[in-house]
Amino acid sequence: MYQQMVFVNLATNDVAASRTFFTELGYTINPQFSSDDCVCVVISDTIIAMLLSRQHYATFTKKEIADSTKSSEVLICLSAESREKVDELLQKAVAAGGTASGETQDHGFMYGRSFDDLDGHTWEVMWMDPAAVQS
CATH class of the missing domain: 3.10.180.10 (2,3-Dihydroxybiphenyl 1,2-Dioxygenase, domain 1)
Structure with a gap:
């Protein structure tokens, strides 16, 4: 496939x-x-x-390129294998010069945090309990 x-x-x-x-x-x-x-x-x-x-x-484009420190052009969300991995990636991002952004989202079955990279692009990192997504 x-x-x-x-x-x-x-x-x-x-x-x-x-x-x-x-x-x-x-x-x-x-x-x-x-x-x-x-x-x-x-x-x-x-x-x-x-x-x-x-x-x-x-x-690659004729459009004006957004200044991602002033406006949002995209939210990129990455999955993580655990709540701890969410926190670990956020800590690495901040240590590397990024900025924690937004509020921690903790819904029990789903946990997420966000950071802005050096250019202000927002990266969300999210863990979801696999049992919560089984159909």
């Missing part, structure tokens, strides 16, 4: 700083698709974040 992939393309003000930030979160970089103008962050086998310099990002 074909595994569809998701490529999240985001504009960044500093490709090198973004590379360091996401490496410090524990993600790997695919050097084949990285350069001085972009960094390819491997989040999972099917999820890739492409952090592109604003100039390079502009070659």
Whole structure:
């Protein structure tokens, strides 16, 4: 069966700083698709974040590029295997220069927290009890 992939393309003000930030979160970089103008962050086998310099990002769109520190262009939500892993990734993000954002969401069966990366993009990290999603 074909595994569809998701490529999240985001504009960044500093490709090198973004590379360091996401490496410090524990993600790997695919050097084949990285350069001085972009960094390819491997989040999972099917999820890739492409952090592109604003100039390079502009070659893919005629629209104005959002200033993600002032407006929300996208909310990216990643799953985590446990509540502890949610907290662990948030702690890594803050230690790497990110900012905790929003309120902790604790609904018992679902737990989530959010952080903004160096460019202000919001990343949500969420755990849900597998028993709660069984049909």
